[in-house]
Amino acid sequence: MADILEHIRVVDFSRIFAGPDATQILGDLGADIIKIEDPEGGDECRYLGVTREELERLTGPSPSFRALNRNKRSLTLDLSTESGRAVALRLIDGADVVVNNFRPGTMERWGLGYDDLHQRKPGLIYCDFHSYGPVGPLSHIGANDLALQAFSGLMSITGEEGGAPARAGSAIVDLHASLAIVGGVLAALYHRERTGEGQRVDTSLMLSAAHLMSYFYKEYWLTGRMHRRMGTANHLSVPNQAFPTKDGYAVIIAPSDEMWRRCATALDPEALDREEYRTASERLRLRKDVIAAMTEVTGKLTNAEVHAKLSAVKVNVAIVQTIGEAADHPQLDAVGGVFHFPEGEGDQRYVGTPFRLHATPGRMHRLPPELGEHNREILAEAGFSEAEIAELKARGAFGD
Amino acid sequence: MADILEHIRVVDFSRIFAGPDATQILGDLGADIIKIEDPEGGDECRYLGVTREELERLTGPSPSFRALNRNKRSLTLDLSTESGRAVALRLIDGADVVVNNFRPGTMERWGLGYDDLHQRKPGLIYCDFHSYGPVGPLSHIGANDLALQAFSGLMSITGEEGGAPARAGSAIVDLHASLAIVGGVLAALYHRERTGEGQRVDTSLMLSAAHLMSYFYKEYWLTGRMHRRMGTANHLSVPNQAFPTKDGYAVIIAPSDEMWRRCATALDPEALDREEYRTASERLRLRKDVIAAMTEVTGKLTNAEVHAKLSAVKVNVAIVQTIGEAADHPQLDAVGGVFHFPEGEGDQRYVGTPFRLHATPGRMHRLPPELGEHNREILAEAGFSEAEIAELKARGAFGD
Known part of the structure; x- marks a missing residue:
C-alpha cells in the first residue's frame, strides 16, 4: 500500500x-x-x-x-x-x-x-x-x-x-x-x-x-467562575487525583457512584464505603474528608497493591511513572x-x-x-x- | 465559499x-x-x-x-x-x-x-x-x-x-x-x-x-537521562521560567545570548549583565545564581513594568494570567x-x-x-x- x-x-x-x-x-x-x-x-x-x-x-x-x-x-x-x-x-x-x-x-x-x-x-x-x-x-x-x-x-x-x-x-x-x-x-x-x-x-x-483551555474559558464566560491550582486534583469529581502510597503515587479516578462503590469496597470498605460519600455531588461537597480518608488508606499500600486491587474491580487507576517506565512500557x-x-x-x-x-x-x-x-x-x-x-x-x- | x-x-x-x-x-x-x-x-x-x-x-x-x-x-x-x-x-x-x-x-x-x-x-x-x-x-x-x-x-x-x-x-x-x-x-x-x-x-x-512526551522519551532512549520537576523552569535554557513580581508572576525567556544581553540590560545591567552569565551553557551551569539574581530584580517591579521593559527590547515575556484575563484578552x-x-x-x-x-x-x-x-x-x-x-x-x- x-x-x-x-x-x-x-x-x-x-x-x-x-x-x-x-x-x-x-x-x-x-x-x-x-x-x-x-x-x-x-x-x-x-x-x-x-x-x-x-x-x-x-x-x-x-x-x-x-x-x-x-x-x-x-x-x-x-x-x-x-x-x-x-x-x-x-x-x-x-x-x-x-x-x-x-x-x-x-x-x-x-x-x-x-x-x-x-x-x-x-x-x-x-x-x-x-x-x-x-x-x-x-x-x-x-x-x-x-x-x-x-x-x-x-x-x-x-x-x-x-x-x-x-x-x-x-x-x-x-x-x-x-x-x-x-x-x-x-x-x-x-x-x-x-x-x-x-x-x-x-x-x-x-x-x-x-x-x-476551551472548557475553562467557556465556564468563565458562562458563569464567571475561575478554577484554581489543585495539585493533581480537579474540580470535576472526587476522587480524581494522585494519592501517596508506600513507594510512590497512584492516580485513582472514580467519577460515577458505581465506580466509587467498587473503589471503596476494594480498598477499605470500613473507612471508605460510607453513606455520606455515596453520591458524586456529595463527594464534591465533602472533598476534603474523602481525600483524607483515601490518603490514609493508600498510604498503607504499595503502588502495585493499589493497582491490583482497583484494576481487578475496573476502577480507573494508574501509577505515576517515571519517563523511563513510560517510554519502555510494553503497551506503547x-x-x-x-x-x-x-x-x-x-x-x-x-x-x-x-x-x-x-x-x-x-x-x-x-x-x-x-x-x-x-x-x-x-x-x-x-x-x-x-x-x-x-x-x-x-x-x-x-x-x- | x-x-x-x-x-x-x-x-x-x-x-x-x-x-x-x-x-x-x-x-x-x-x-x-x-x-x-x-x-x-x-x-x-x-x-x-x-x-x-x-x-x-x-x-x-x-x-x-x-x-x-x-x-x-x-x-x-x-x-x-x-x-x-x-x-x-x-x-x-x-x-x-x-x-x-x-x-x-x-x-x-x-x-x-x-x-x-x-x-x-x-x-x-x-x-x-x-x-x-x-x-x-x-x-x-x-x-x-x-x-x-x-x-x-x-x-x-x-x-x-x-x-x-x-x-x-x-x-x-x-x-x-x-x-x-x-x-x-x-x-x-x-x-x-x-x-x-x-x-x-x-x-x-x-x-x-x-x-x-516524545522528546523526553527520545532523550531517555538515547542517553538514559530523565528530567525532574522544576516548577515553571525547564532544562532547556536559563532564564526560562516564571519570576515573582510585586503583583504576580511574569514569565521571562531569553534562550539566546543576544536576548539574554538585552534582558539583563533592560532589567538591571549591574545585577544581571555579568561576564559569567553571557553564554547559554554557562547560564545552564550557573542556573541557581542566575535565577536568584533575576528573582531579586523582578521582585522590585510590577508585572506591567517587567512586561514593558522586556517587550520594548524584544525579550520573550508573558504575564501569568488568570483564566478570565486570558479568555477576555483582545488578541484571542x-x-x-x-x-x-x-x-x-x-x-x-x-x-x-x-x-x-x-x-x-x-x-x-x-x-x-x-x-x-x-x-x-x-x-x-x-x-x-x-x-x-x-x-x-x-x-x-x-x-x-
Missing part, C-alpha cells in the same frame, strides 16, 4: 518544535519534506538544551531535534541573500505545501509571503505558524511554549493549592499546535483535491493554548507507538505517529538529517546544473 | 472529551455531526463537574459539554436494544465517518465493529478512540486524562522541585487526542477522495500523551479565536477552531444540542416513516 502523502512535497522553513513536529507527521504519511535550514548552525533545535560537552558525546544533534525531524531532507539556504531566495522559490514551484514560523512580515519581506506565492502558484497550501497570530495587538511579540502556558491561564491552574504556579512539564502548547498545523494542512489538501484551490492556513501558540510498543529504526549497531527508538491509519500507516523512512546533508541531491532533483550550483554558491546562497 | 466538509456526515458515538471535541472541529469545517446519545441522561459530559444546584441555575448542560458540542445534532438511541442498533446501522449507511470511544469489543458486540461495517460499506472511515489502545496488555483498562498524565511520565516532571507530582491543570491529553483524531480522520478522507477506499483509524489517550478575538453566537438575549462566546483556513474558515452553525433534540428530524431524513418510528419506539430503540 502506498503512503497517503507520497506525491506531496513540503518546503519547510519552520524551526524548533511545532512546525518541525507537524512536518514530521506529514513525512510519516509519506510526504517529501525539504527542511530549509540556515547555513549558520541550522535549526536551533539541533543544540537546544544540551551543553557543548553533551553534544559532543552524542555525536549528532540534540535529542529534541532527533525526536522531531525524522523523514526529512535538509537543505541549507541563506534566505538573506537574493540567490538563496531564488533557490527557495524554485523549490516551491515544485511543491504542494509551504510551512514557516517566522515572525509576521519576514516571509513577505523575502518575497515568500502568501500573496506572492499564491499568485505564482494558486494550488499552493501555505501555512503560517506564529506566537500570537498574524494580526492583533500582540502579533509582533515573540513567545514560546512557556509564555503561552502563562498567557493562556493554564499556569494559573497548574501547581499546588496555595503554592506558586507551575508549568506542565512538557512543551504541550507547542506539540499541540503541531497537530493543529497537521489538521489545517490536511483539511486544505482535501479541499485542494476536490477543487484544485490552494489556500492560506494559520495557527499559533495562542490558538493551541486556547483550545487546551504493542499499539505501534514506537518506531524502531536501524542506526549504528542496532535499532533506535522514536515515538511514532500520534494516530494510526490501518490501511496506510505512518512509518519512519529516514533518520533526522545532518545539516545540509541533502543539498546536492535536492538541487539536482530541482534541475539545477553543476554550473548553476557553483554560481549560487559564489553568490552566498548556501552561506559562506 | 462552501464549507470544506459540507458533504460529509459523521455518526458520532463518542462521549466526554476527546471524541466530542474532535467531531466538533469536523463540524466547524461543515460536516453534519449526528451525536448518538444514551436515552438515560446522554453524554455524561452534560453534567460533569457541576453540582445539581449549579446545573439548575445554568438551565442547560455543563460548561464543558457546551464547550465541546457545538455544530451537532443529538439523537437518543438505546444501543443495548436490537431496534436501537438497527437505527444506528441505517444512519451509518448514509454516513462517511463513524467515531466511537467505547471500550475495545463493545462496538463489535453490537454488530457495529469495523469488520462488520467495512464489509457493509467499504468507503466508510471508522475511528476508534481508546484509553491505552485496541490491543496490548492494557487494552481493556479504562483511563482518563489524569491517568495518562500519570502513566506517561508527564506528572513526574510537573510540579515543584522536591514536591509532589502535579497535573497540568487542563485535560490536555484528552484535548490533544482530539486533534490526533481530527488528523487521522482528515488523512483518511483525503485518501478516500483519491482512491475510494475507507479505512480504520485509531488513536488513544496513550498515543496522545506519548506524543506530548482579533485572530478569530472566539466564535460569537446568538443565544438568549445576546451573544455567547465559544473558543473557535484551533486552526484557520482562510478560504474556508471553520465556523459555528449550531448551539450544543439538547438531549434528543433532533430525533425526529434525523429519523425523517433517514427515511423512517411515522409508523416505523412508532414501532421502533415501542421496541425501546429510544429508551423508555
Whole structure:
C-alpha cells in the first residue's frame, strides 16, 4: 500500500518544535519534506538544551531535534541573500505545501509571503505558524511554549493549592499546535483535491493554548467562575487525583457512584464505603474528608497493591511513572507507538505517529538529517546544473 | 465559499472529551455531526463537574459539554436494544465517518465493529478512540486524562522541585487526542477522495500523551537521562521560567545570548549583565545564581513594568494570567479565536477552531444540542416513516 502523502512535497522553513513536529507527521504519511535550514548552525533545535560537552558525546544533534525531524531532507539556504531566495522559490514551484514560523512580515519581506506565492502558484497550501497570530495587538511579540502556558491561564491552574504556579512539564502548547498545523494542512489538501484551490492556513501558540483551555474559558464566560491550582486534583469529581502510597503515587479516578462503590469496597470498605460519600455531588461537597480518608488508606499500600486491587474491580487507576517506565512500557510498543529504526549497531527508538491509519500507516523512512546533508541531491532533483550550483554558491546562497 | 466538509456526515458515538471535541472541529469545517446519545441522561459530559444546584441555575448542560458540542445534532438511541442498533446501522449507511470511544469489543458486540461495517460499506472511515489502545496488555483498562498524565511520565516532571507530582491543570491529553483524531480522520478522507477506499483509524489517550512526551522519551532512549520537576523552569535554557513580581508572576525567556544581553540590560545591567552569565551553557551551569539574581530584580517591579521593559527590547515575556484575563484578552478575538453566537438575549462566546483556513474558515452553525433534540428530524431524513418510528419506539430503540 502506498503512503497517503507520497506525491506531496513540503518546503519547510519552520524551526524548533511545532512546525518541525507537524512536518514530521506529514513525512510519516509519506510526504517529501525539504527542511530549509540556515547555513549558520541550522535549526536551533539541533543544540537546544544540551551543553557543548553533551553534544559532543552524542555525536549528532540534540535529542529534541532527533525526536522531531525524522523523514526529512535538509537543505541549507541563506534566505538573506537574493540567490538563496531564488533557490527557495524554485523549490516551491515544485511543491504542494509551504510551512514557516517566522515572525509576521519576514516571509513577505523575502518575497515568500502568501500573496506572492499564491499568485505564482494558486494550488499552493501555505501555512503560517506564529506566537500570537498574524494580526492583533500582540502579533509582533515573540513567545514560546512557556509564555503561552502563562498567557493562556493554564499556569494559573497548574501547581499546588496555595503554592506558586507551575508549568506542565512538557512543551504541550507547542506539540499541540503541531497537530493543529497537521489538521489545517490536511483539511486544505482535501479541499485542494476536490477543487484544485490552494489556500492560506494559520495557527499559533495562542490558538493551541486556547483550545487546551476551551472548557475553562467557556465556564468563565458562562458563569464567571475561575478554577484554581489543585495539585493533581480537579474540580470535576472526587476522587480524581494522585494519592501517596508506600513507594510512590497512584492516580485513582472514580467519577460515577458505581465506580466509587467498587473503589471503596476494594480498598477499605470500613473507612471508605460510607453513606455520606455515596453520591458524586456529595463527594464534591465533602472533598476534603474523602481525600483524607483515601490518603490514609493508600498510604498503607504499595503502588502495585493499589493497582491490583482497583484494576481487578475496573476502577480507573494508574501509577505515576517515571519517563523511563513510560517510554519502555510494553503497551506503547504493542499499539505501534514506537518506531524502531536501524542506526549504528542496532535499532533506535522514536515515538511514532500520534494516530494510526490501518490501511496506510505512518512509518519512519529516514533518520533526522545532518545539516545540509541533502543539498546536492535536492538541487539536482530541482534541475539545477553543476554550473548553476557553483554560481549560487559564489553568490552566498548556501552561506559562506 | 462552501464549507470544506459540507458533504460529509459523521455518526458520532463518542462521549466526554476527546471524541466530542474532535467531531466538533469536523463540524466547524461543515460536516453534519449526528451525536448518538444514551436515552438515560446522554453524554455524561452534560453534567460533569457541576453540582445539581449549579446545573439548575445554568438551565442547560455543563460548561464543558457546551464547550465541546457545538455544530451537532443529538439523537437518543438505546444501543443495548436490537431496534436501537438497527437505527444506528441505517444512519451509518448514509454516513462517511463513524467515531466511537467505547471500550475495545463493545462496538463489535453490537454488530457495529469495523469488520462488520467495512464489509457493509467499504468507503466508510471508522475511528476508534481508546484509553491505552485496541490491543496490548492494557487494552481493556479504562483511563482518563489524569491517568495518562500519570502513566506517561508527564506528572513526574510537573510540579515543584522536591514536591509532589502535579497535573497540568487542563485535560490536555484528552484535548490533544482530539486533534490526533481530527488528523487521522482528515488523512483518511483525503485518501478516500483519491482512491475510494475507507479505512480504520485509531488513536488513544496513550498515543496522545506519548506524543506530548516524545522528546523526553527520545532523550531517555538515547542517553538514559530523565528530567525532574522544576516548577515553571525547564532544562532547556536559563532564564526560562516564571519570576515573582510585586503583583504576580511574569514569565521571562531569553534562550539566546543576544536576548539574554538585552534582558539583563533592560532589567538591571549591574545585577544581571555579568561576564559569567553571557553564554547559554554557562547560564545552564550557573542556573541557581542566575535565577536568584533575576528573582531579586523582578521582585522590585510590577508585572506591567517587567512586561514593558522586556517587550520594548524584544525579550520573550508573558504575564501569568488568570483564566478570565486570558479568555477576555483582545488578541484571542482579533485572530478569530472566539466564535460569537446568538443565544438568549445576546451573544455567547465559544473558543473557535484551533486552526484557520482562510478560504474556508471553520465556523459555528449550531448551539450544543439538547438531549434528543433532533430525533425526529434525523429519523425523517433517514427515511423512517411515522409508523416505523412508532414501532421502533415501542421496541425501546429510544429508551423508555
